[in-house]
Amino acid sequence: MSRPESSAELSALYQEMILDHYRRPRNKGSLDKADASVEMKNPLCGDEIGLQVTFDGDSVSDLRFSGRGCSISQASASMMTQLVKGKKREEIDSIRNQFRDLMLGVSQGDERILGSLRSLSGVARFPARVKCALLAWNALETALAERAG
Amino acid sequence: MKLFPDSERLSDLKVRGDFPLLANNPGLHYLDSAATSQKPKVVLDALREFYETANANPHRGAYSLSVRATECYHQSRVRIAQFLGVRDSDCLIFTRGTTEGLNLVAESWGYANVSSGDEIVVTALDHHANFVPWQVLAMRKGAKFRVCELTPEGKIDLDFLSGLLSERTKVVAFNHVSNAIGTINPVEEIVRLVREKSDAILVCDGAQSAPHFPVSFDSLGVDFYAFSGHKMLGPMGIGGLIGKRELLEEMPPYQTGGDMIEFVHDDRTTWNVLPHKFEAGTPNAANAVGLAAAVEYLDGIGMHSVIAHERSLMSTAQRRLAEIDGLHIYGPPAAERSGVLSFTMNDVHPHDLATVLDGEGVCIRAGHHCAQPLMRRLDVPATARASFYVYNDESDIDALVTGIVKAREIFAYVET
Numbered sequence: 001m002s003r004p005e006s007s008a009e010l011s012a013l014y015q016e017m018i019l020d021h022y023r024r025p026r027n028k029g030s031l032d033k034a035d036a037s038v039e040m041k042n043p044l045c046g047d048e049i050g051l052q053v054t055f056d057g058d059s060v061s062d063l064r065f066s067g068r069g070c071s072i073s074q075a076s077a078s079m080m081t082q083l084v085k086g087k088k089r090e091e092i093d094s095i096r097n098q099f100r101d102l103m104l105g106v107s108q109g110d111e112r113i114l115g116s117l118r119s120l121s122g123v124a125r126f127p128a129r130v131k132c133a134l135l136a137w138n139a140l141e142t143a144l145a146e147r148a149g
Numbered sequence: 150m151k152l153f154p155d156s157e158r159l160s161d162l163k164v165r166g167d168f169p170l171l172a173n174n175p176g177l178h179y180l181d182s183a184a185t186s187q188k189p190k191v192v193l194d195a196l197r198e199f200y201e202t203a204n205a206n207p208h209r210g211a212y213s214l215s216v217r218a219t220e221c222y223h224q225s226r227v228r229i230a231q232f233l234g235v236r237d238s239d240c241l242i243f244t245r246g247t248t249e250g251l252n253l254v255a256e257s258w259g260y261a262n263v264s265s266g267d268e269i270v271v272t273a274l275d276h277h278a279n280f281v282p283w284q285v286l287a288m289r290k291g292a293k294f295r296v297c298e299l300t301p302e303g304k305i306d307l308d309f310l311s312g313l314l315s316e317r318t319k320v321v322a323f324n325h326v327s328n329a330i331g332t333i334n335p336v337e338e339i340v341r342l343v344r345e346k347s348d349a350i351l352v353c354d355g356a357q358s359a360p361h362f363p364v365s366f367d368s369l370g371v372d373f374y375a376f377s378g379h380k381m382l383g384p385m386g387i388g389g390l391i392g393k394r395e396l397l398e399e400m401p402p403y404q405t406g407g408d409m410i411e412f413v414h415d416d417r418t419t420w421n422v423l424p425h426k427f428e429a430g431t432p433n434a435a436n437a438v439g440l441a442a443a444v445e446y447l448d449g450i451g452m453h454s455v456i457a458h459e460r461s462l463m464s465t466a467q468r469r470l471a472e473i474d475g476l477h478i479y480g481p482p483a484a485e486r487s488g489v490l491s492f493t494m495n496d497v498h499p500h501d502l503a504t505v506l507d508g509e510g511v512c513i514r515a516g517h518h519c520a521q522p523l524m525r526r527l528d529v530p531a532t533a534r535a536s537f538y539v540y541n542d543e544s545d546i547d548a549l550v551t552g553i554v555k556a557r558e559i560f561a562y563v564e565t
Binding site for chain 2: 010022044047072129
């Protein structure tokens, strides 16, 4: 039977960095004016996220997220907003792909690219929670697609 | 209203050893029986025995092995009907489970009898399986879909229900017991109210009642009752719909195909008698046999003992959880609930709670429990839910409390 056998795995999951973003989420709220707005739900648990994005040319100039969810989904969203602000679409795609691989346990990813997101690596050991970590990123992907038309 | 007396002593049926999965995992605390129950060895043995000694396609062959398969299938129906208080066992239709049973009624009775301007009533306490089929039916027929509101405690608001009922009401669907918060609904009062004010059929979702206390369909007063085998120690993929004969006789078939026909002409087909009319295709005979073994096992314990045991665990768990700071329990008082304990913790999301508890070997459900209309009314996206059954004991409650306290420590908010 596969379940987290040790408290070591649990503490690997709930790292201080994650708890910090959960308790004090960055960029949470709403923008007065957004170029793209996305609402997304995790149908498994009913958690929801709202994401508002403004663009400057090909770059994300600002973004905010709203909604409620578990520590993993909230921390992931909070870190994401910090990481992608000011970045070009290509760079964001690269981060997102690396993060997805990290969540699926395919690779550890480049720490220089993933930054704080690496603290979520423990999620890969909890398959039921991967969707929580990817929710914000799926919302961002939809927002970028909206922008691209 | 106290349906069952609370016991002073914490009950232990000492049957954990009958369940191979639990016996093989001593550190496992399974508290998700409202989702699905574990299976005792006698059920697994019955499945194996059927396949090893009686496997053939029922109702088909003239050879004796097929006759034996047919007999096993038939006897299982009779046994399960007896368990659920159905004298006329041909009125018990085997289905994949509660969901299919409810869809059968909506599809067959609903499409034949509901028309534009009619009204269908469900409650905010219902599982999606007893909500969505009626909503879809109403939309396709141009009927009005009405949702009965709840009292602040999470019980069906009978005054509100009364206000919804009229001669336009064609269907009233409700659950016997709420899977999300454990409310035991007063069937008798609901039946009386509905019969008084309308000619509606009453459809009862019994997924959470059949496993947990004595149910007698013949005295329940509803027109249809659906249940799932896998929640009552039986295999997955088998359950049933019980209906009143006069309604079932008039209803068109749900699915068509083999076994459910009488004569197939080039231009028309006539239907087989009950229950076969509603059981197209090769029946799930092995799982019916498994479910019959499950009800035999439950009768061995005694359904009064089952509910007394759950109540005992429930009131203890309720008391111990209520002592934890920041923990909120949903639903009516423990005495009016089945063995379902739905709760949230300040600062700890139910998913995080479930993950930490998993680390302690405790299995609970976290989510909306397929009851999003109810979650909206409780104003929470999700709750954590612990549910009890025959194999649970005090050690499961200890582990649950330990895990919750641990989760609170991990997520404790310390202002820096």
